Amino acid sequence: MDPDDAPTELSALxxxxxxxxxxxxxxxxxxxxxxxQQLGTHEQQVMDELRQLRQRGLVSRVGAVFRPNxxxxxxxxxxxxxxxxxxxxxxxxxxxxxxxxxxxxxxVYNLWFVAAAASPERLQAVLRQIExxxxxxxxLVLPLMEDxxxxxxxxxxxxxxxxxxxxxxxxxxxxxxxxxASTPAGSQRLSPAEQTxxxxxxPGLALVARxxxxxxxxxxxxxxxxxxxxxxxVVKRFGVVVRHHELGYRANAMAxxxxxxxxxxxxxxxxxxxxxxxxxxxxNRQLPAWPYNLFCxxxxxxxxxxxxRIDALSALCxxxxxxxAVLFSCRRFKQCGAQYSTPPEMVHG
Numbered sequence: 001m002d003p004d005d006a007p008t009e010l011s012a013l014x015x016x017x018x019x020x021x022x023x024x025x026x027x028x029x030x031x032x033x034x035x036x037q038q039l040g041t042h043e044q045q046v047m048d049e050l051r052q053l054r055q056r057g058l059v060s061r062v063g064a065v066f067r068p069n070x071x072x073x074x075x076x077x078x079x080x081x082x083x084x085x086x087x088x089x090x091x092x093x094x095x096x097x098x099x100x101x102x103x104x105x106x107x108v109y110n111l112w113f114v115a116a117a118a119s120p121e122r123l124q125a126v127l128r129q130i131e132x133x134x135x136x137x138x139x140l141v142l143p144l145m146e147d148x149x150x151x152x153x154x155x156x157x158x159x160x161x162x163x164x165x166x167x168x169x170x171x172x173x174x175x176x177x178x179x180x181a182s183t184p185a186g187s188q189r190l191s192p193a194e195q196t197x198x199x200x201x202x203p204g205l206a207l208v209a210r211x212x213x214x215x216x217x218x219x220x221x222x223x224x225x226x227x228x229x230x231x232x233x234v235v236k237r238f239g240v241v242v243r244h245h246e247l248g249y250r251a252n253a254m255a256x257x258x259x260x261x262x263x264x265x266x267x268x269x270x271x272x273x274x275x276x277x278x279x280x281x282x283x284n285r286q287l288p289a290w291p292y293n294l295f296c297x298x299x300x301x302x303x304x305x306x307x308x309r310i311d312a313l314s315a316l317c318x319x320x321x322x323x324x325a326v327l328f329s330c331r332r333f334k335q336c337g338a339q340y341s342t343p344p345e346m347v348h349g
Contacts, residue, residue: 061204074116116338149272256292
């Protein structure tokens with residue numbers, strides 16, 4: 001057996017920390033003590049377990065997952081790279097701190113990445129730099145237009161089946177998405193205090209007894225601001241951010257459809273309500289190279305499970321009527337949290 005495919009062994013405490021606290025993390029002075037009380041253990045044990053899970057690569061961080069374009073600017077982008085240069089170009093793209101996800105997918109456009117920056121101007125500069133440095137032709141840039149369901153939380157106890165539902169989006173998320181359906185997402189202008197908090201949150205909460213006191217603001221102010229961001233939907237999820245591949249979700253595909261513009265919003269909300277996708281959003285077309293405007297991400301334990309889930313979703317939501325493509329992931333070159341605030345010494349170009 002390939003070591004990468006070996007099953008992950010988790011203790012009962014590890015499983016609970018990974019599965020129960022991916023959202024709604026306590027906003028109290030001693031959040032790890034709250035977890036310890038709920039789990040029947042000690043505060044130090046909780047911090048030690050989370051530290052070990054992070055060292056094992058099962059946890060990315062404990063902290064915030066920001067809604068795309070709620071702060072700063074971000075875009076999904078792709079390059080068509082010759083197979084001979086793929087590793088080289090992937091390395092060049094991954095080296096940029098603004099790039100947080102970078103995957104090989106099965107398509108002529110075979111290198112897909114997400115870039116995020118503090119401003120649209122900085123984002124455009126990064127994309128231009130990638131074009132110049134990589135020399136693979138123009139970057140296919142696909143900004144987000146509407147998000148119907150973006151929440152990479154994983155139920156680690158979920159069965160493997162084509163019909164399994166991850167569960168519908170929370171009611172507050174559905175309502176927020178409906179409100180945004182006809183309005184492009186707008187980026188907030190951050191105050192100096194908010195910029196300080198954003199920069200401190202990017203690597204995640206410190207595994208210390210009072211982590212909110214270590215974010216560069218008065219402890220109460222930091223907790224209040226995080227709570228406000230969560231209520232406003234600026235933060236999509238606040239909690240333990242797991243690394244799904246290492247926890248058994250080793251296959252995923254991006255399924256895309258070409259849907260008439262007057263139908264895409266309603267269909268996107270319908271797909272999101274099924275709970276059968278981990279991501280669902282609308283992006284702009286880039287004709288003639290890219291005709292698709294409705295995107296879904298589907299994760300599973302293996303390729304056959306993901307393919308079966310896509311087929312089941314297509315039947316349920318009558319998606320077979322639209323031109324489509326399925327882009328399975330082949331390799332993961334980079335996966336980390338978005339860096340909206342980049343230290344000056346890390347900015348290239």
